[in-house]
């Protein structure tokens with residue numbers, strides 16, 4: 340087992356860190372868009388772009404980490420990235436189908 | 442919903458009891474199978490249908506404008522509630538909300554002083570009453586009866602006593618009562 344560098348710990352929070360930035364951006368964009376009465380299509384497009392960027396970032400990290408599972412920490416990191424990808428799709432995906440504002 | 446959760450609870454308890462009573466049976470299931478079965482497969486079967494149902498139900502409860510839903514005005518102030526019925530001749534009631542059973546109503550909620558929160562636990566979730574802003578809560582009482590509401594945002598010394606009653610009647614009775622209130626001098 341190879342030694343773990345302290346900086347590798349950051350990989351543990353990378354996945355759900357990205358999930359959180361998606362939450363903040365989606366929440367802010369949705370609230371501001373509805374308050375300023377932007378057209379629903381524009382709000383949906385903005386939300387879709389935010390989500391797409393986060394899915395792409397998660398996929399890129401997963402791709403980068405795919406073969407770097409030399410120790411337990413990096414294995415766990417890879418699985419948290421996969422879990423974060425699934426969580427991002429599951430929790431934010433329906434946003435694109437629902438009525439954005441009333 | 443309640444019985445579904447009972448079934449799941451019983452399932453988990455039976456599995457737990459089996460691990461004590463028939464250790465040999467439990468040993469045949471590997472730790473990975475427990476984790477994948479109980480931690481991934483079971484929630485994957487239970488949670489997505491619940492989420493889908495909640496999203497559809499929530500979409501149907503959105504107070505979209507122009508649907509001819511009865512409008513009721515809710516004004517919170519320290520420390521009480523005033524309810525207005527503009528569709529029924531402008532009657533008002535204090536700390537007593539009349540509702541029709543089995544049909545949706547839109548509650549237009551606001552405040553004259555500080556932030557309060559409208560909450561009838563048996564009928565709907567909380568919605569803040571904010572001065573200068575009107576929030577709309579669509580709710581439907583499915584049966585007649587008396588329900589109780591309570592301010593759910595700390596608003597001052599009288600907050601704990603800022604309660605109100607909700608009388609849910611058949612739609613005809615609701616109209617008769619509220620129209621009667623409006624006709625009073």
Ligand SMILES: [Cu+2]
Pocket residue numbers: 557558592593594595596597599600601603
């Ligand atoms: Cu209060």
